[in-house]
Amino acid sequence: MYLDHAATTPMLPEAARVLAEQLVRTGNPSSLHGSGRAARRVVEEARERLAAALGARPSEVVWTSGGTEADNLAVKGLFWSRRNEDKRRRRLLVSAVEHHAVLDPAFWMAEHAGAELVLLPVDGDGTVDVDALGEELERNGDQVALISVMWANNEVGTLQPLDDVVALARRHGVPVHADAVQAVGQVPVDFGASGLDAMTVSGHKVGGPGGAGALLARRGLDLTPVLHGGGQERGVRSGTLDAALIASFGLAVEHAAAGRDAFAARVGALRDSLVAGVEAAVPDAVLRGPRDTSRRLPANAHFTFPGCEGDSLLYLLDSAGIEASTGSACQAGVPRPSHVLLAMGVDEVAARGALRFSLGHPSTAADVDALLAALPGVVDRARAAGLATVGSVT
Amino acid sequence: MRVLAALSGGVDSAVAAARAVDAGHDVVGVHMALSRTRDQFRTGSRGCCSIEDAGDARRAADVLGIPYYVWDLSERFEETVVADFVAEYEAGRTPNPCVRCNEHIKFATLLDKAVALGFDAVCTGHYARIETRADGTRELHRARDLAKDQSYVLAVMGPERLARSMFPLGDVASKEVTRAEAAARGLSVSAKPDSYDICFVADGDTQGFLRSRLGSQPGEIVDGSGAVLGQHDGAYAFTVGQRKGLSIGRPAPDGKPRYVLSVEPVNNRVVVGSADELAVHAVEADRAVWFADANGSFACSLQVRAHGSAVPARATVRDGVVEVVLDAAGDLRGVAPGQSAVLYDGTRVLGQATVTSAQRVTAGVAR
Numbered sequence: 019m020y021l022d023h024a025a026t027t028p029m030l031p032e033a034a035r036v037l038a039e040q041l042v043r044t045g046n047p048s049s050l051h052g053s054g055r056a057a058r059r060v061v062e063e064a065r066e067r068l069a070a071a072l073g074a075r076p077s078e079v080v081w082t083s084g085g086t087e088a089d090n091l092a093v094k095g096l097f098w099s100r101r102n103e104d105k106r107r108r109r110l111l112v113s114a115v116e117h118h119a120v121l122d123p124a125f126w127m128a129e130h131a132g133a134e135l136v137l138l139p140v141d142g143d144g145t146v147d148v149d150a151l152g153e154e155l156e157r158n159g160d161q162v163a164l165i166s167v168m169w170a171n172n173e174v175g176t177l178q179p180l181d182d183v184v185a186l187a188r189r190h191g192v193p194v195h196a197d198a199v200q201a202v203g204q205v206p207v208d209f210g211a212s213g214l215d216a217m218t219v220s221g222h223k224v225g226g227p228g229g230a231g232a233l234l235a236r237r238g239l240d241l242t243p244v245l246h247g248g249g250q251e252r253g254v255r256s257g258t259l260d261a262a263l264i265a266s267f268g269l270a271v272e273h274a275a276a277g278r279d280a281f282a283a284r285v286g287a288l289r290d291s292l293v294a295g296v297e298a299a300v301p302d303a304v305l306r307g308p309r310d311t312s313r314r315l316p317a318n319a320h321f322t323f324p325g326c327e328g329d330s331l332l333y334l335l336d337s338a339g340i341e342a343s344t345g346s347a348c349q350a351g352v353p354r355p356s357h358v359l360l361a362m363g364v365d366e367v368a369a370r371g372a373l374r375f376s377l378g379h380p381s382t383a384a385d386v387d388a389l390l391a392a393l394p395g396v397v398d399r400a401r402a403a404g405l406a407t408v409g410s411v412t
Numbered sequence: 413m414r415v416l417a418a419l420s421g422g423v424d425s426a427v428a429a430a431r432a433v434d435a436g437h438d439v440v441g442v443h444m445a446l447s448r449t450r451d452q453f454r455t456g457s458r459g460c461c462s463i464e465d466a467g468d469a470r471r472a473a474d475v476l477g478i479p480y481y482v483w484d485l486s487e488r489f490e491e492t493v494v495a496d497f498v499a500e501y502e503a504g505r506t507p508n509p510c511v512r513c514n515e516h517i518k519f520a521t522l523l524d525k526a527v528a529l530g531f532d533a534v535c536t537g538h539y540a541r542i543e544t545r546a547d548g549t550r551e552l553h554r555a556r557d558l559a560k561d562q563s564y565v566l567a568v569m570g571p572e573r574l575a576r577s578m579f580p581l582g583d584v585a586s587k588e589v590t591r592a593e594a595a596a597r598g599l600s601v602s603a604k605p606d607s608y609d610i611c612f613v614a615d616g617d618t619q620g621f622l623r624s625r626l627g628s629q630p631g632e633i634v635d636g637s638g639a640v641l642g643q644h645d646g647a648y649a650f651t652v653g654q655r656k657g658l659s660i661g662r663p664a665p666d667g668k669p670r671y672v673l674s675v676e677p678v679n680n681r682v683v684v685g686s687a688d689e690l691a692v693h694a695v696e697a698d699r700a701v702w703f704a705d706a707n708g709s710f711a712c713s714l715q716v717r718a719h720g721s722a723v724p725a726r727a728t729v730r731d732g733v734v735e736v737v738l739d740a741a742g743d744l745r746g747v748a749p750g751q752s753a754v755l756y757d758g759t760r761v762l763g764q765a766t767v768t769s770a771q772r773v774t775a776g777v778a779r
Contacts, residue, residue, distance in 0.1 A: 330525070
């Protein structure tokens, strides 16, 4: 039973077929001969598909090796280009609940590139405090290089008020980047209509291949390159394009966008029964993220289980054949309380008992039933193990 | 059985886990994270707690086809092992942090959590044998390879925890056999160097580590008569039997080197004397842990260091205090309070206690 689709999800059969077909073809999309032209055609068709699916122009698509590279390019590239234009623009505003692919480049820029990092606070549901952003922009708007706020949070599924963020940023002439890796295929994502200046998407979260991603960058947006070389991708991102990955990725995004409403309705209902079932089975489990389902991803459910360690829960579920996640990244292999939960005001002890369940295309009611059957015993045992650890000091 | 294999990232624990898998057990690998700021235990450190080690442990688990988890036991480790290590030195005693780790972490926190999660036993790569008697009780014995024997640091665990432990390497003939087996199994850690030193003192500089925790505490170095011979920067940096680091200006009257005879934290003094004065004829110890009932007076052999040899002795247990008199006075030298005294009957571990004092052959008591 795989309940970890937010980590990665099976490839669409069509995307896998296209990948396999293209992998055996030769041709560098930058070459001028026939093989090169054929490969370029594959890449450009995929660019058009992906752009059309996400409300962008083809020229706004910058292929990358994945979501992390796109986030790095957005944070670093925007910061450097903005600061080069205007030395005062050193403030880097990112929400406190960003994925590490945004947070860590931001911390790095603060440490090594003179950025002044401002972490935007969130409320108890993980929603960015728009008033705090407004105050920051009122005070220091002329010093802000960029704002990065994710479309939807990868741990607790919270949808962020990007319309409000963009409206405020516009008033101060500040570009906005959003990591939309989790949002594509689950909620409507229209880059053009969003008013965003840059947006990250990833292949393997939507049924495409790993190692493929893109940064959508508004026309005319000045980005300082992070990878230097052959000048592919508008000179912003160098490196030979992989036509096979790109073709498969483009197709997967097209399918994800086209099937979004049906997916959200089906999986959303499944998620609602999962949440109700968990709360009935484990009455003291605490749902994290918004209870209002219109403000969270349809495929996401996230709980903390008091008195439990997340890794104990994971192990016990795994040995019962159920694969889930604590939702937060390890630091050097050491499970850490989630920075997202801590930013939401959850204390460190409670945050240790976090579990994320994320659904996907193959998910069925049987998956949810299996989880609900195993969960009470798992939680009891994990709770006993949590206490055993505490009680062993002699 | 459901077996939790503790994987350090080294060759021994990997082969031990492999043997547990071969024996048909349902094995899960766990690497203990013992520091929160893992920079402290950086790659290249000589212990077993670097990020590289965690990666090696995971790779070994993958090769064996077993699940792998990292358990964060760093807070407990800091409280029970690192803080104890510092406090013991500050109190003028000589602790063994590996013994404390086995007592409080591996065969306590880790084992208790494992049992609570439904495991039957914890498997480690220690070199020691477990023998089961006809009545089902278990005995802890020295490893077949006496050069690798680690029964000394395990003696603290006691019978209940031994009943839930597995040491699959106890009967290997030598470390080379373990390495060859690792290579044959495709475990990439087969040629990894042994860990040694203290894992939380990554650079091996124990005195520097203690200084960073305890600061400068200047005091006097004196001889047996109380005559001041020099100054020190912290009595905690000295341990009984130590010769290095004594900055004494003038030579001893007999021209021979001087050694630390005792550390007196109360008046912050380090007492030094000749090598002969280190000879011990009896030790007293408390906080005893026995594998079987131990009463009255009995013959045994006594070991006071992980890599020391055992000497014949007679132990007397009275009101929880163990007095061990050596058959041949002077068989042991330089015994310090805080050390673990492990008593053996042949290869069998009888129990262990913590040294509170050692009686020297010449005169005086090291406390």
